[in-house]
Amino acid sequence: MTHREARPLSSHWFQILLALADQPLHGLAITKEVFERTDGHMHLWPGMLYGALKKMVDAGMVEDAPAPKTFAAGGGRPRFYRITPLGRRLCADEAARMARFVDAARAKRLIKRPQTT
C-alpha cells in the first residue's frame, strides 16, 4: 500500500473518509453528508460509492462496523463502515496537502486570512 500513500487521494475517496472521520456511517448516510458538505456539487451515485467502499475495505482504509444501538432501520439493516487508523492517516495527509495550497493562496493574497479569535 506504500504506493497509495504517495499519491493524492481521489476527491471522492477523500470525501468518504472525511464523512467517516468522526462516526461510523452507512452508505446512504455517506452520500447525504457528502452532498450537503459540498453544497450539492459532489453527488456520490451508488456505483461510485460502493465501488469505492469495496476497494477501501480491501485496502484497509475502512472496515465494517456494527450498527450503533441507537440506529433503527426502516426496513433492511444497512452495513456500517468505520475508518481505520490507516484511513485516518491518509485522510489527514490529504487534508494537510490541501491546506498547504490554501496557505499558498493566502500568501499570494487570493483569499483573506482566517479571523483569529
Add this chain to the structure above:
Amino acid sequence: MTVLRFIYRALLYACPSGTRRRYGPEMEDTFVHCLSVEWARRGVFGRIAAVARGCADVVSFILRVRFDQVLQLPAAAGHQSRFSRLVMTRIARDIGAALRLTHRQPVFAAAVVGMLALGIGASTALFSVVHGVLFEPLPFAEPDCVVQVVGTMPARQMYEISLSAANFWDLHDRNRTFAQFGAWHGASFSLTGFDAAERLRGAMVSVGFFSSLGINPVAGRLFEPGEDDPGAPDDHVLISHGLWTRHFARAPSTVGRTITLDGRPFLMIGVLPPGTPWLDNADVFVPFVRQRDANRSSWEYAVVGRLKPGVAAGAALDDLGRIARELEAAYPENKGLGVRLIPSRTWMASDDLRRVLWVLFGSVALLLAIASVNATNLLLVRSAERAHEIAIRTALGASRADLMRERLVESTLYSLAAMACGLLIAVGMLTLLKAVDPGDIPRLNEVAVNRLAFAFATATAIAVGIATGLLPAIHAPRAQPLPALQRGGRGTAGSPAQRRLRSAFVTVEVAISLILLVGAGLLVRSFASVLSVDRGFQSANRLLATITLPRSYGETRIRQTTADILARLRNQPEILAVASVSGRPLARGSTGLGIVASDQPDAFGGAVPWATWRIVTPDYFKAMGLPLLAGRTVTEQAAAGPPREIVVSRRLAALLWPGRTAVGQTAILWKGQADARAQVIGVVGDMRERGLEEDPTLAVYLPESGGRTTLQLVLHTRSRPEGVAPAVRAAVASIDRNLPVSNIQTVESVVTDSLATRRLTLELLATFAGLALVLALAGVYGVLAYSMARRTSEIGVRVALGAGRRQVLQLVLSQGMRPVVAGLAIGMPAALAVSQLMASLLFDITPHDPATYLIVVAAMAGVSLLACVLPAQGALRVDAAAALRIE
C-alpha cells in the same frame, strides 16, 4: 420511481451474485435517494440526464467488479471468476470476429454504418436544435421568476399588446407581488464620432428592467433606483456587449467615457453581458424617465417583472388583474384592457416554431427508424447467407447463446461506428443550418453538439445496435444444421419465416416514407400557394431604406431636410416614385386604431373594427404599387390642418359602408380613445401588410405632416433596385453628410426573408423524405434482388417447364410489389392521422388534401416498380439449362 427501481434491480443482476447480495439492496436505496434529489432540483432534461447518469454509474460499477474478478482471479472464487473470464474473452473474440468480417465485406459494413450514421446524425442535429432553442434556460438568474406582462383586449381578439407608459407606471407602483418591474421601449440613435455615421438600435429602459431579468453588468454598473425619476441626469447610457466589442475592443476603460448619440454626448456607465433575448436586441440603453402626465392610450412599452420569492404566477396575475380593473374603472382609455403573463421559458419560441421543430424532430426519428429497419434487413440477409457456416459451427458445438451474442456484438459495433460518423454529420448539419439561418429561429447560433447531444447519440446508437441485432440474433440459431448442410448454402431464399419478416420490413419502410413524403408534399403545395397569393402590393423594382435624423436638429430643420431628401430623390432619373411611410411594410409589429363610420358609430357594438394605420406621403400608393380604386390620394397641404383626410383600404371601406360609396364619408378614428373625425378621400387596394400568410390588413392611410426623425422610404425604380442604392446614398449625403442610410433592402428580398423559415422547413422535411424514399427503395430492391438470386434455379425450372417471359415477369413483380402495396395501404391512414399534427403549418390547403396524397402514392408505386425492374430483368435472363445444371 418504482419502475426505475425495478430496472435498476434488473441491471444489478449482471453483478456476481456475492456482490449483488452484499450491496444490491443498499445500492437500490441510494440510487432512489440520489434520483429523488436530482428530481427535485432539475427540469425534464436534467431528470433524463440524472437517470442516464445513474444507469451509467451502475454499469461502470458492474464492469469494474467483473473486470477485477477477471484480472485478480482469486484462488478461492474458482467457478464464478472463470465464468466471468470466459464471458469477457468471448466478447473480445466476438469483437475480433466482427472486425474481421467487416474487413472481408467492407461494402456491406459501409452500407450498414452509412445508413445508421445518416439516421443518428440527423436526429442528433435536430435534438441539439430542439434542446438549444426550446429547452436551454435563458441567461437570467432564476428564469422561472421572470415573466413578461402584456395587455389583452379580448373584445378585439388581441392577446399580446404592449402597455402604455401611464399604465406601466401604475402597475409598477401598485403591484404587491413583484420584486422588480421594468419597461422597454425600442428607439434608434445615430452614432457619430467614428468613421461614418452609424444607426444603432437602442432602447429606453426603466431602472427595473435589467434588475427584473437578473443580470449583472460585465463592466461598470446598471441603472440605479432614482435614475428614471424626473430631473435625474438623462445623459447616462448602458452599452451592449456587441458595441463594446465592435468599437471599444472590450477595454475596461470604456466605462466613464462618452459617446455621441444623435449629436449629444452620453456618459457610458456600464456594459451588459451578451445574450438573447433583450440583451442583444439593442446596442445602447438610456433611462426611460417617468413623466408626470404620461400617455395612457399609446401602447408602446414591453414590460417584464421578477416575482417576489415564493409568489406563484397565478397570484401575480390576480394582483395585476385587480389593478387593471381599478384602472379600467378610472380611465376611459383602459376600457376592456386586461393583462396576461408570459413565462420566460416560452419567450424564445412561438407556437408555430415549436410545432416546426417537433415536426422536423419527428421526421428524423422516422428516418432513423427506416435506416434501422434497413440495417436489420441487411444483417438478416447476411446471417441467412452465412447459414452454411453457422450450421457447421453448430455441428461443431457452438451454442445458441454464442451465436446470439455474436450477432448483438456485431450490430452494436456497427451502430457505435455509425454514431461516430453520425456526430460528424450532426456537426456538419448544424454548420449548414447556421449558414442558411432564416433569422427567426432564436438562439440558433448558440446551438452546438454538446455533452447532452453526445449522450443522446450514444443512447440512440446503443438502442439502435440492440434493436437491429435482436432479430438476426433470435433468427440466427433457427437454422437446423442438417438441412442447411445438405443444401450446401444454395436453394431457397432463407426460411419462409425470414422471407416473411423481410417483406414485413419493406412494408414498414414504405409506410414510413409515405408519411414523410405526404408531409413534404403538403408543405410544397402550401409554399406554392403562399407564393401565388395575391399580395396587393408590387415587389418588382421596389426598394426600401431607412434614414434617421437626429432629434437635436429641431422640428423645422427636420421638416426641411425631409422635404429636400424626397425632392432630390424624386428628381433622379432612375427613380419613378418615392414616398415615406411611418412603418416599414411587412415588418413585425404594427400600429392600430379603432374605426367606425360617423353616421353609424354603434354598428359593431363593443367589437369596433381594428385597422392598421400608416402615415404616408402622396406617392406611397404609386411607390408600393397599390391601385387607387376610387377618389384621390392624400395631399401634403391637407396635413396642415382639419378637416383630416384619409385613404382607406377596400376591405375596410366595404366593412364600414357596405353597398355605399366610401369616398366623401366621415369616419371616427381612435374610437373610444381620441374620437378624431376624418373624411375619406380615397379607396386603395388591399395589401397583405403583416405577411403573405396573413389575411389582407384593414388599413387607414393618414397624410404625413412632417417632423419625423425616422424616415422609412419606399422607392419604385426604373431598373434593378439594387443598382439604385448607391445613388440613394449619394443623394442623401449631398444634402447632409451626417445622416446614416440603413436597412437598404429590396421589397423582393423582404418578401423572401419573410418566407425563410417556411422555406427551410420545407427543404429540411423534403430532404428527410427524399432520404427515406431512397432507403425504402433500396429495401424494396434489395429484398427482391436477393430473393431472385436465391430463386435462380427455381425460375430455371419454371422456364424449362414452359413458363413464358410474361409469367416470369408477373411472378417477380408481384412478389416485389406485394410488400409495397401493403405498405401504401398501411401508410395511408397513418399519414392522414400524422398530417393533422402539421395543420397549423399549412397554408390554403387541408392536411387531407387529396391531390397531394394521390401524387405521392402514385409516385411511390411508380418508383417502387422501377426498383423491381432490375431484379426482374435478371430473372428474365435466367438460362434454364444453366440454372438446372447447378442443381
